[in-house]
Amino acid sequence: MARSYVAEAKRRGLGSRRERIGPIVERLAREHDDATIALRFRSDLELLVSVMLSAQTTDVNVNRVTEKLFRKYRKPEDYLAVPVEELEHDVYATGFYRQKAKSIRGAMRVLLEEFDGHVPRRLEELVRLPGVARKTANVVAAELGHAQGIVVDTHVRRLSQRLGLTRNDDPVKIERDLQRVVPRADWARFPHLLIWHGRRVCIARRPVCEECVLAALCPSARVF
Numbered sequence: 292m293a294r295s296y297v298a299e300a301k302r303r304g305l306g307s308r309r310e311r312i313g314p315i316v317e318r319l320a321r322e323h324d325d326a327t328i329a330l331r332f333r334s335d336l337e338l339l340v341s342v343m344l345s346a347q348t349t350d351v352n353v354n355r356v357t358e359k360l361f362r363k364y365r366k367p368e369d370y371l372a373v374p375v376e377e378l379e380h381d382v383y384a385t386g387f388y389r390q391k392a393k394s395i396r397g398a399m400r401v402l403l404e405e406f407d408g409h410v411p412r413r414l415e416e417l418v419r420l421p422g423v424a425r426k427t428a429n430v431v432a433a434e435l436g437h438a439q440g441i442v443v444d445t446h447v448r449r450l451s452q453r454l455g456l457t458r459n460d461d462p463v464k465i466e467r468d469l470q471r472v473v474p475r476a477d478w479a480r481f482p483h484l485l486i487w488h489g490r491r492v493c494i495a496r497r498p499v500c501e502e503c504v505l506a507a508l509c510p511s512a513r514v515f
């Protein structure tokens with residue numbers, strides 16, 4: 292499906308990916324000027340933990356859990372000071388609680404041993420933390436003002452394909468495709484724009500193409 296949209300963009304004469312990306316970003320930025328990360332946090336450490344907990348659950352659910360969690364755990368040492376079973380209980384509602392608790396504790400140990408308890412900014416350092424893969428590292432780095440890549444979640448993957456910006460399904464390959472065309476200055480906000488557009492307009496099963504500001508630029512649009 293993604294491959295046909297790339298070809299469809301050429302067939303419809305919509306322009307190349309590089310030609311379309313500027314207008315795409317501009318229109319989305321106007322339409323979703325409130326597009327920011329939905330997770331709630333007050334520090335670098337809270338950001339890291341929130342993103343780690345967000346796997347396989349909703350941001351709303353994570354925020355509900357962290358509202359209490361962050362009152363109890365304020366620094367890396369706090370996560371290591373309690374029995375693992377207690378931390379598991381505290382993050383239980385986010386799902387996969389055993390693995391998440393294990394990853395969080397492992398990440399806290401590395402933060403203390405290698406980074407003086409501070410959350411690093413570089414991707415190559417962030418991915419050294421247990422439980423932190425490239426997607427999580429990209430989110431953390433971008434929110435800390437040091438975007439070194441483009442976050443690819445389910446919304447970003449789906450919309451990038453529908454917009455004919457990639458013909459790939461693998462998140463790493465999609466990220467590389469996007470990095471080639473999205474201006475580096477927009478690497479941090481571009482995923483948020485796609486995510487919010489995917490939630491509000493370009494819905495997976497029933498995209499509202501007739502209300503979409505990208506219809507004239509989108510090879511998968513049902514409005515001609």
